[in-house]
Amino acid sequence: MRQGVSTILVMGKAISHQHILKKFGDKLQRVRKSKGISQEELAAMLSMHRTYIGMVERGERNPTIRTFYRVTKALKVKSSELLPF
Numbered sequence: 001m002r003q004g005v006s007t008i009l010v011m012g013k014a015i016s017h018q019h020i021l022k023k024f025g026d027k028l029q030r031v032r033k034s035k036g037i038s039q040e041e042l043a044a045m046l047s048m049h050r051t052y053i054g055m056v057e058r059g060e061r062n063p064t065i066r067t068f069y070r071v072t073k074a075l076k077v078k079s080s081e082l083l084p085f
Contacts, residue, residue, distance in 0.1 A: 022059030
């Protein structure tokens with residue numbers, strides 16, 4: 001493992017923080033698109049900037065649990081539809 005890279009063990013495998021963010025972002029993007037909602041529309045529903053949504057979907061930002069909750073409500077999905085990946 002590289003120094004400074006945060007990892008956790010999942011079923012005996014080391015998974016990086018970045019990997020988790022990327023997988024979440026991919027899942028969020030799939031769910032958002034399946035609902036026919038653009039990044040701009042989701043951002044407006046959340047009173048956030050579109051670039052933030054894009055950064056979350058690319059795994060560049062780590063949304064808070066509050067943001068996660070707001071996203072599930074805006075997309076009208078259960079949290080289990082976004083987790084696990």
